[in-house]
Amino acid sequence: xxxxxxxxxxxxxxxxxxxxxxxxxxxxxxxxxxxxxxxxxxxxxxxxxxxxxxxxxxxxxxxxxxxxxxxxxxxxxxxxxxxxxxxxxxxxxxxxxxxxxxxxxxxxxxxxxxxxxxxxxxxxxxxxxxxxxxxxxxxxxxxxxxxxxxxxxxxxxxxxxxxxxxxxxxxxxxxxxxxxxxxxxxxxxxxxxxxxxxxxxxxxxxxxxxxxxxxxxxxxxxxxxxxxxxxxxxxxxxxxxxxxxxxxxxxxxxxxxxxxxxxxxxxxxxxxxxxxxxxxxxxxxxxxxxxxxxxxxxxxxxxxxxxxxxxxxxxxxxxxxxxxxxxxxxxxxxxxxxxxxxxxxxxxxxxxxxxxxxxxxxxxxxxxxxxxxxxxxxxxxxxxxxxxxxxxxxxxxxxxxxxxxxxxxxxxxxxxxxxxxxxxxxxxxxxxxxxxxxxxxxxxxxxxxxxxxxxxxx
Amino acid sequence: xxxxxxxxxxxxxxxxxxxxxxxxxxxxxxxxxxxxxxxxxxxxxxxxxxxxxxxxxxxxxxxxxxxxxxxxxxxxxxxxxxxxxxxxxxxxxxxxxxxxxxxxxxxxxxxxxxxxxxxxxxxxxxxxxxxxxxxxxxxxxxxxxxxxxxxxxxxxxxxxxxxxxxxxxxxxxxxxxxxxxxxxxxxxxxxxxxxxxxxxxxxxxxxxxxxxxxxxxxxxxxxxxxxxxxxxxxxxxxxxxxxxxxxxxxxxxxxxxxxxxxxxxxxxxxxxxxxxxxxxxxxxxxxxxxxxxxxxxxxxxxxxxxxxxxxxxxxxxxxxxxxxxxxxxxxxxxxxxxxxxxxxxxxxxxxxxxxxxxxxxxxxxxxxxxxxxxxxxxxxxxxxxxxxxxxxxxxxxxxxxxxxxxxxxxxxxxxxxxxxxxxxxxxxxxxxxxxxxxxxxxxxxxxxxxxxxxxxxx
Numbered sequence: 001x002x003x004x005x006x007x008x009x010x011x012x013x014x015x016x017x018x019x020x021x022x023x024x025x026x027x028x029x030x031x032x033x034x035x036x037x038x039x040x041x042x043x044x045x046x047x048x049x050x051x052x053x054x055x056x057x058x059x060x061x062x063x064x065x066x067x068x069x070x071x072x073x074x075x076x077x078x079x080x081x082x083x084x085x086x087x088x089x090x091x092x093x094x095x096x097x098x099x100x101x102x103x104x105x106x107x108x109x110x111x112x113x114x115x116x117x118x119x120x121x122x123x124x125x126x127x128x129x130x131x132x133x134x135x136x137x138x139x140x141x142x143x144x145x146x147x148x149x150x151x152x153x154x155x156x157x158x159x160x161x162x163x164x165x166x167x168x169x170x171x172x173x174x175x176x177x178x179x180x181x182x183x184x185x186x187x188x189x190x191x192x193x194x195x196x197x198x199x200x201x202x203x204x205x206x207x208x209x210x211x212x213x214x215x216x217x218x219x220x221x222x223x224x225x226x227x228x229x230x231x232x233x234x235x236x237x238x239x240x241x242x243x244x245x246x247x248x249x250x251x252x253x254x255x256x257x258x259x260x261x262x263x264x265x266x267x268x269x270x271x272x273x274x275x276x277x278x279x280x281x282x283x284x285x286x287x288x289x290x291x292x293x294x295x296x297x298x299x300x301x302x303x304x305x306x307x308x309x310x311x312x313x314x315x316x317x318x319x320x321x322x323x324x325x326x327x328x329x330x331x332x333x334x335x336x337x338x339x340x341x342x343x344x345x346x347x348x349x350x351x352x353x354x355x356x357x358x359x360x361x362x363x364x365x366x367x368x369x370x371x372x373x374x375x376x377x378x379x380x381x382x383x384x385x386x387x388x389x390x391x392x393x394x395x396x397x398x399x400x401x402x403x404x405x406x407x408x409x410x411x412x413x414x415x416x417x418x419x420x421x422x423x424x425x426x427x428x429x430x431x432x433x434x435x436x437x438x439x440x441x442x443x444x445x446x447x448x449x450x451x452x453x454x455x456x457x458x
Numbered sequence: 459x460x461x462x463x464x465x466x467x468x469x470x471x472x473x474x475x476x477x478x479x480x481x482x483x484x485x486x487x488x489x490x491x492x493x494x495x496x497x498x499x500x501x502x503x504x505x506x507x508x509x510x511x512x513x514x515x516x517x518x519x520x521x522x523x524x525x526x527x528x529x530x531x532x533x534x535x536x537x538x539x540x541x542x543x544x545x546x547x548x549x550x551x552x553x554x555x556x557x558x559x560x561x562x563x564x565x566x567x568x569x570x571x572x573x574x575x576x577x578x579x580x581x582x583x584x585x586x587x588x589x590x591x592x593x594x595x596x597x598x599x600x601x602x603x604x605x606x607x608x609x610x611x612x613x614x615x616x617x618x619x620x621x622x623x624x625x626x627x628x629x630x631x632x633x634x635x636x637x638x639x640x641x642x643x644x645x646x647x648x649x650x651x652x653x654x655x656x657x658x659x660x661x662x663x664x665x666x667x668x669x670x671x672x673x674x675x676x677x678x679x680x681x682x683x684x685x686x687x688x689x690x691x692x693x694x695x696x697x698x699x700x701x702x703x704x705x706x707x708x709x710x711x712x713x714x715x716x717x718x719x720x721x722x723x724x725x726x727x728x729x730x731x732x733x734x735x736x737x738x739x740x741x742x743x744x745x746x747x748x749x750x751x752x753x754x755x756x757x758x759x760x761x762x763x764x765x766x767x768x769x770x771x772x773x774x775x776x777x778x779x780x781x782x783x784x785x786x787x788x789x790x791x792x793x794x795x796x797x798x799x800x801x802x803x804x805x806x807x808x809x810x811x812x813x814x815x816x817x818x819x820x821x822x823x824x825x826x827x828x829x830x831x832x833x834x835x836x837x838x839x840x841x842x843x844x845x846x847x848x849x850x851x852x853x854x855x856x857x858x859x860x861x862x863x864x865x866x867x868x869x870x871x872x873x874x875x876x877x878x879x880x881x882x883x884x885x886x887x888x889x890x891x892x893x894x895x896x897x898x899x900x901x902x903x904x905x906x907x908x909x910x911x912x913x914x915x916x
Contacts, residue, residue, distance in 0.1 A: 197674060199674075199774065201772045201774075208737065209735040209736055209737050210735060210736030210737075211736075213735065214858065215757070215759045215761065215785055215787060215857075216655060216657075216787060216856070216857045216858025216859060217752065217856075217857055217858060218735070218752065218857070219752065219757040219759050219785075219787050219857060220742050220743075220748075220751035220752045220755050220756075220757045220787070220857065221731075221740050221741070221742060221748045221751055221752050222735060222737055222740060222741055222742075223699075223737070223739075223741035224759055224760055226691070226760040226762070226763050226782070227691065227694075227695060227760055229688075229763075230687075230688045230691035230692045230760070230763075231692045231697070233684070233685065233688035233692075234688045234689045234691075234692035236685075237685060239689070239810070241681075273679075277667040277668060277671065277676070277680060278667055278668030278669075279666065279667050279668075279680055279681070279812055279813075280811060280812065280814070281681075281811040281812050282679050282680060282812065283679070283680055283681035283810075283811060283812035284678050284679060284680075285678075290678075290679045293678035293679055294675065294676065294677065294678045294679050297678050298678075299673070299677040299678045301673045301677050301682055301774075301775075301776055302682055302684040302685055302688070302766070302777075303673065303766050303767050303772070303773055303774065303775050303776075303777060304684070304765065304766035304767035304768045304769075304773070304777065305684050305687075305688075305763055305764065305765045305766060305768075305780065306763065306764050306765075306768045307762065307763045307764075308760065308761050308762035308763060308783075309761050309762035309783060310762045310763075310764045310781075311762075313820060313821065313822075314659045314761070314783065314785060314820045314821070314822050315761055315762070315783075315785075316657065316659075316759075316761065316785050316787075317759075317761050317785075318759055318761075319760075319761060319762065322763065323768075324684070325766075325767065325772065325773075327673055327677075327772060327773075327774050327775075329673060329674060329677050329678070352697070352741075353738060353739040353741060354737055354738065354739050354740065354741035355737075356738070362771060362772045363771065363772070364771075364772050398674070398675075399673075399674045399675055399676070399677060399678065400672065400674025400675060401674060
């Protein structure tokens with residue numbers, strides 16, 4: 001026997017799908033300026049849909065870039081408040097010829113909807129709106145206060161978000177953020193991502209002689225800048241892969257026994273990974289497993305190097321210049337500014353006569369993010385995911401960076417729990433992106449369950 | 459009162475200049491296939507000039523490339539034999555717009571002749587031919603036996619010479635070679651070059667993962683090939699610039715006290731060199747002076763490096779590949795084959811799991827060359843140069859490679875003494891190349907003096 005909530009979802013199932021198909025027809029590509037009007041249309045569509053769901057104070061708020069759509073329902077004054085995040089912009093759709101059907105003419109087939117943005121993030125974004133509508137229609141109230149923050153520039157790195165958050169701290173105040181943008185481990189297995197790595201980049205420029213020199217006439221007399229650069233780069237790690245920069249690990253949160261137990265749960269096929277990547281062995285700090293290293297240990301990666309003669313055959317020179325670019329992946333509680341300064345100091349204090357070494361910042365820093373696995377928000381999400389999937393979630397992390405999470409923590413002082421239902425096989429950012437109808441249903445049922453569970457836990 | 463020899467030179471002075479102007483009008487550019495006929499014309503011109511001088515067995519000998527011109531005078535059976543080397547090809551003349559007069563329309567002005575090849579090497583090549591003519595005309599004999607070996611491919615690296623020498627060992631047999639292709643220290647200061655460095659090159663390829671990887675998803679899990687390469691390169695030298703490859707110095711001829719005294723004589727302006735090269739200090743093995751290092755110590759130079767992302771800004775990858783090219787300058791008695799093998803072994807035995815390292819040979823090896831400063835040939839040349847310049851010569855070496863010298867030593871078993879009169883300021887290989895009339899006279903007088911002196915010394 002269906003609850004009224006479930007019955008409402010069932011009755012309106014076809015309408016919800018039609019709405020999503022409508023939404024997917026808007027080519028709201030944030031990376032392409034010629035689609036600026038489509039972003040505005042998508043914002044308007046979302047605002048209208050929030051209003052129709054019964055949300056209040058719906059507002060299309062301007063930013064320095066594309067607008068943000070805000071809405072709330074705040075009629076539970078003694079209850080906690082959650083902020084639901086998602087984005088209505090999409091990735092570009094080229095190469096078009098690799099799509100089996102046009103990316104902005106959504107196709108419903110085999111219980112999947114194919115279209116650009118179906119999985120990332122329009123399908124996921126709609127689920128909490130539908131859940132709110134269904135709750136308000138069947139119960140006339142929500143279990144707690146809800147705010148929506150839906151942006152239109154996620155696919156270009158959310159450049160407007162830091163400023164927007166800073167200017168709207170009060171309006172966006174909440175007890176927890178929920179992200180309707182993210183992945184589950186697999187259709188059978190949920191996960192909760194507890195952490196992301198931050199990032200900072202540096203460029204090392206080594207200047208030797210003013211121009212390339214004839215190695216016969218000058219070789220042995222002057223310092224070779226590639227030699228200097230190689231020596232500097234070789235001091236970043238020891239032979240086992242440990243980073244040697246003094247102070248680098250000062251603020252790294254050590255892994256607890258529980259952390260390591262949680263990280264050991266997801267399956268990891270080392271031989272399969274090696275074969276797929278084309279390497280004879282994985283490599284890194286031997287005290288940690290490969291998964292621990294990627295999820296919870298910082299890196300200094302040399303992303304590129306150049307200098308001197310790079311053509312075919314030989315050229316007998318002492319080169320004039322050499323350059324390398326570094327990218328550090330950071331973990332909680334490392335500060336990108338401090339780490340960049342430490343690496344810079346480590347390089348620069350090794351000044352070697354005969355060459356000039358300069359270290360400059362590369363733009364694009366991000367803070368690392370880490371949420372306690374036993375945070376009440378995670379406990380609530382874990383309970384709902386277990387019910388939805390029939391399996392307890394893995395507690396994972398991700399070695400990449402998701403700036404929004406650390407931004408919410410820094411600006412609003414709240415953690416972010418991912419609650420969305422995409423999977424890696426859904427061709428996100430690629431041709432033939434699709435979403436499973438089952439995922440939409442999981443989201444619609446799940447959000448109502450989660451709001452109730454959070455009201456109990458927070 | 460003039461000797462008959464000097465009188466002959468004086469009487470024919472204008473004719474010799476006209477002949478050189480004629481010779482310079484032939485654009486015998488060996489690097490450009492469209493000038494193939496001009497090389498043949500120059501060979502014919504040289505052969506005719508040798509005949510006119512009274513030389514015998516004049517022959518244009520085919521090779522796998524352009525022909526060699528041979529001639530001899532062997533009518534002193536109990537006397538030693540010298541082989542005189544030079545080349546009748548020239549460098550390309552572009553960029554033409556930087557020439558003040560057309561490169562192949564020689565211009566005589568201010569006691570200089572401007573034309574491509576005037577200094578390198580047509581003017582110098584004519585001097586011993588004229589000297590032979592003047593001796594035969596005035597004395598009806600030469601002090602010793604003379605052979606000429608004049609080639610047409612020096613400016614493209616004499617690719618045909620090794621094979622030609624090997625096939626004509628008997629014909630070219632001699633007691634000493636004289637090179638009519640080379641420089642003096644300055645118009646006031648002669649020099650004798652005792653040695654040249656050899657060369658060998660290697661390329662190091664490091665393969666990491668099969669493709670560039672996302673540094674968020676894989677950074678910390680796999681070995682970075684640029685990191686591997688940097689570590690390998692850093693093991694080639696210590697921090698003071700000493701080469702660390704085992705066995706590298708096994709065959710290096712140590713500098714004697716006399717060698718070091720000779721090398722200390724030429725002026726060396728360290729501050730001026732630093733300013734000109736744009737470096738704050740010279741660098742290399744501290745046990746040796748900069749001149750000693752360039753002239754008499756081997757090097758491993760990293761001539762180029764590349765890998766990963768080399769564009770503007772940042773890209774967060776673990777790169778797939780990295781490459782470096784090495785060029786070793788070698789000194790007597792290092793063997794390029796053995797040194798290449800030693801460096802290769804040193805690199806390859808450091809195999810680091812997670813990346814594959816391959817070291818491959820780069821073509822273009824040359825043997826080092828070193829002649830004793832007190833060799834009788836040098837004593838004779840020193841005596842003549844002192845008389846010609848009014849100054850004793852510096853005994854120098856050169857850090858570059860001159861393959862012909864080591865080739866003559868290896869194939870014919872004889873040393874080569876440079877006896878020619880070009881200077882660094884004469885725009886060799888550059889626009890507005892010129893030769894001083896004074897140099898031509900020094901050569902014409904000098905070669906007769908040298909043949910007499912060699913007859914006494916050898």
